[in-house]
Amino acid sequence: MAIADPAAVVPSRVPVWHGLEEVPAGHGRCVLTLGVFDGVHRGHARLIGEAVRLGESRGLPVVLVTFTPHPASVVGARKDTAALCSLGRRAELAAALGVDAICVLPFTREFAQLSPEKFAATVLARKLRADAVVVGENFTFGHRGAGTVDTLRRLGRRHGFTTFSAVLLREGDVRFSSTHIRDCLRRGDVRAATRALGRPHRVDGVLRDRELMVARGTALPAPGPYTALLAETRRVPVWVSERRTVAIEATDLPSGAVQLEFVGNRLAEVPPAPDRRRHDVSEPGRAVRSESR
Ligand SMILES: Cc1cc2nc3c(=O)[nH]c(=O)nc-3n(C[C@H](O)[C@H](O)[C@H](O)COP(=O)(O)O)c2cc1C
Numbered sequence: 515m516a517i518a519d520p521a522a523v524v525p526s527r528v529p530v531w532h533g534l535e536e537v538p539a540g541h542g543r544c545v546l547t548l549g550v551f552d553g554v555h556r557g558h559a560r561l562i563g564e565a566v567r568l569g570e571s572r573g574l575p576v577v578l579v580t581f582t583p584h585p586a587s588v589v590g591a592r593k594d595t596a597a598l599c600s601l602g603r604r605a606e607l608a609a610a611l612g613v614d615a616i617c618v619l620p621f622t623r624e625f626a627q628l629s630p631e632k633f634a635a636t637v638l639a640r641k642l643r644a645d646a647v648v649v650g651e652n653f654t655f656g657h658r659g660a661g662t663v664d665t666l667r668r669l670g671r672r673h674g675f676t677t678f679s680a681v682l683l684r685e686g687d688v689r690f691s692s693t694h695i696r697d698c699l700r701r702g703d704v705r706a707a708t709r710a711l712g713r714p715h716r717v718d719g720v721l722r723d724r725e726l727m728v729a730r731g732t733a734l735p736a737p738g739p740y741t742a743l744l745a746e747t748r749r750v751p752v753w754v755s756e757r758r759t760v761a762i763e764a765t766d767l768p769s770g771a772v773q774l775e776f777v778g779n780r781l782a783e784v785p786p787a788p789d790r791r792r793h794d795v796s797e798p799g800r801a802v803r804s805e806s807r
């Protein structure tokens with residue numbers, strides 16, 4: 515059984531504007547960072563960190579602009595878009611990294627038709643009053659994803675904002691991405707997911723009779739046994755079922771809304787430590803390229 519997203523009601527520590535209509539009147543110039551940011555993984559965290567530093571140096575607030583639902587699910591792309599976290603959790607994680615507000619843009623079919631020019635002129639410059647825009651070097655936008663970082667640079671010069679593009683954070687030959695994390699979960703490798711997220715993959719759900727029910731569309735590890743942390747404290751063996759519920763194999767469990775973090779793989783399924791190579795994370799001190807206006 516699926517439930518309505520319980521974590522969507524988690525209060526964020528910063529304002530969340532649902533649509534451009536909720537951008538407060540009198541909103542001044544700001545630094546924007548753009549993208550889906552599902553899971554707020556380590557690559558996202560570094561990008562957000564660059565935006566926060568830029569905001570500090572310009573004395574401007576930082577607004578994270580995100581899209582929901584995932585654009586790929588609207589344009590019919592063949593891509594797994596299972597949610598690594600809810601919108602509420604996305605906002606909470608972004609707030610913890612120092613953003614001042616979140617702007618959630620409903621990604622509709624109509625919105626997808628906007629050209630890069632129209633999006634930059636109307637949404638970024640006029641409505642959100644961008645002074646600077648910070649994105650990863652692979653960012654695309656506008657109808658058919660036709661706009662690239664170079665397009666954004668050109669449009670920024672025309673509409674009065676500076677574009678900064680960040681080198682993508684990677685580890686060895688893995689580029690940290692939400693897609694990579696969904697792949698790790700599909701393989702049941704929750705430890706690899708933890709490395710990319712920078713924390714264990716967490717699901718929020720409702721616990722009843724030792725069975726945790728999660729919101730429809732939530733990314734769960736492949737069916738099988740794992741070790742998990744219940745409510746941040748209690749280590750418990752769990753079993754992800756084919757029905758996409760999680761059985762918790764312990765007694766004296768609470769009932770109601772709980773969080774579960776997947777911390778351990780099934781040992782039989784994943785090679786032990788010596789077979790699993792570790793790489794240093796490439797985090798060059800300053801990974802952002804900019805341009806002068
Ligand atoms: C105004 C706008 C229109 C878009 N239209 C399309 C589209 O027609 N087809 C598509 O595949 N993606 C479209 N996208 C999605 C982008 O290519 C991209 O996935 C999105 O901006 C999120 O960036 P990210 O994937 O780097 O997080 C559009 C994005 C924006 C902002």
Ligand SMILES: Nc1ncnc2c1ncn2[C@@H]1O[C@H](COP(=O)(O)OP(=O)(O)OP(=O)(O)O)[C@@H](O)[C@H]1O
Nearest residue numbers: 549550551557561649650653682683690691692693
């Ligand atoms: N590894 C990374 N390092 C730095 N920035 C990144 C990284 N991955 C994505 N970004 C940037 O973060 C923003 C949000 O990107 P997005 O949500 O598409 O990330 P993603 O992890 O690639 O997602 P997906 O795999 O679902 O496409 C974009 O500006 C994107 O360029």
